[in-house]
Amino acid sequence: MNYYSRLSDIVSNRIEDLLSETSDQAQAITGIIDEIREGLTGAQRSVKAAKNSVDRLMGELSERQGEAEVLNTRARQLLQQHDEAGARQTLLRRRECLDLAAGIEQQLIAARSTHEHLQTIHRAVEARLAEAVRIDEKLRRGVVPIPQPATTTKMHSVVAAPPDNSRMKLVEDDLLALRRELGHA
Amino acid sequence: MNSPSPAIDTALEDDQLMVRLQEGDRLAFPALVKKYQQALLNFFFANTRDRQLAEDLTQDTLLKLYDQAWDYLPSRRFRGWMFRVARNLLIDSVRRRTNDALVKAVQGPPDESSLLDSLTSQSDDSPVQNADRSELARAVDELLPTLPEDQRLTFTLHHFAGLSLAEVAEILEASLATTKSRLRLAREKLREELEARGFQA
Numbered sequence: 147m148n149y150y151s152r153l154s155d156i157v158s159n160r161i162e163d164l165l166s167e168t169s170d171q172a173q174a175i176t177g178i179i180d181e182i183r184e185g186l187t188g189a190q191r192s193v194k195a196a197k198n199s200v201d202r203l204m205g206e207l208s209e210r211q212g213e214a215e216v217l218n219t220r221a222r223q224l225l226q227q228h229d230e231a232g233a234r235q236t237l238l239r240r241r242e243c244l245d246l247a248a249g250i251e252q253q254l255i256a257a258r259s260t261h262e263h264l265q266t267i268h269r270a271v272e273a274r275l276a277e278a279v280r281i282d283e284k285l286r287r288g289v290v291p292i293p294q295p296a297t298t299t300k301m302h303s304v305v306a307a308p309p310d311n312s313r314m315k316l317v318e319d320d321l322l323a324l325r326r327e328l329g330h331a
Numbered sequence: 332m333n334s335p336s337p338a339i340d341t342a343l344e345d346d347q348l349m350v351r352l353q354e355g356d357r358l359a360f361p362a363l364v365k366k367y368q369q370a371l372l373n374f375f376f377a378n379t380r381d382r383q384l385a386e387d388l389t390q391d392t393l394l395k396l397y398d399q400a401w402d403y404l405p406s407r408r409f410r411g412w413m414f415r416v417a418r419n420l421l422i423d424s425v426r427r428r429t430n431d432a433l434v435k436a437v438q439g440p441p442d443e444s445s446l447l448d449s450l451t452s453q454s455d456d457s458p459v460q461n462a463d464r465s466e467l468a469r470a471v472d473e474l475l476p477t478l479p480e481d482q483r484l485t486f487t488l489h490h491f492a493g494l495s496l497a498e499v500a501e502i503l504e505a506s507l508a509t510t511k512s513r514l515r516l517a518r519e520k521l522r523e524e525l526e527a528r529g530f531q532a
Binding site for chain 2: 148150151152153154181184185188189191192194195196198199264267
């Protein structure tokens with residue numbers, strides 16, 4: 147059985163709601179976890195492709211900007227040699243280079259935005275997987291998950307995958323902010 | 332040992348193409364376009380009766396497929412996913428147009444060439460058979476807009492886009508039983524109307 151049609155469904159559909167529609171919750175959560183894991187693999191693929199696209203565009207942009215810089219130097223040299231026509235021609239090429247770079251820059255903005263969006267989705271799917279694993283734990287202990295607002299869900303020590311360093315840094319920052327708020331700093 | 336059915340083969344191939352697209356392999360996209368462009372065109376034309384609009388909607392669907400490739404979960408249900416995108420675009424388009432596309436289509440120029448002709452004609456048939464088929468196709472073409480939307484979409488997705496009833500059910504977010512019932516009602520209504528026009532059941 148498929149619980150999700152799209153990757154974004156994993157983010158938007160509450161696991162408790164999916165479980166409430168099934169008679170065998172233990173079996174369902176296993177299927178849900180499998181599907182989320184597959185979704186996570188897909189999200190990783192897309193993030194990687196988006197990152198490659200950003201890198202490719204950055205490389206091309208840097209190449210064009212470097213080329214423009216070389217042409218500028220060349221134009222300066224030509225001018226020093228009193229070759230104004232040659233300098234003008236070179237500056238025209240430099241201008242073309244910069245125009246191209248400006249176009250690539252626009253594409254780069256879009257590619258970065260896509261990359262960020264996909265990273266957000268990826269993290270959300272990771273979080274959903276962690277949640278699913280916690281629910282699975284509960285079910286194994288014989289606790290039936292009761293549908294409740296996500297904000298009241300308590301944190302458990304069981305997580306699907308260890309958070310990376312950047313995530314842990316954010317968590318530490320959050321913790322520090324909370325300590326300050328509570329006067330524990 | 333039984334070999335996998337063609338439907339499973341094609342579903343697997345679609346998933347592989349989508350995975351390649353998600354990995355950033357742009358060459359996977361033309362392969363999907365080649366595979367599904369005609370089915371999409373048939374679906375849109377059957378529902379709008381407007382060739383240009385059908386082409387535009389086909390393009391929009393394929394572009395969306397490219398842009399939203401990341402959202403696809405490779406679960407061998409690519410056609411359902413793609414036609415759901417197509418169906419949503421069709422509904423948006425019909426809503427956007429001041430003159431409902433279907434109403435316009437019914438009143439449209441009678442000489443507009445019908446894709447139904449090409450769908451139903453077979454080159455092996457005699458000229459008389461082809462003419463009969465063509466006439467029948469035109470009649471079905473005229474009657475489609477008179478069907479309720481759910482029935483029409485079910486009928487066209489199944490017969491014009493070549494999707495299985497399970498796939499149609501998924502796209503239209505209905506149960507298989509409801510989908511079967513819609514298809515039966517659409518067929519009954521078409522049969523009734525065709526008989527009234529002198530076609531044999």
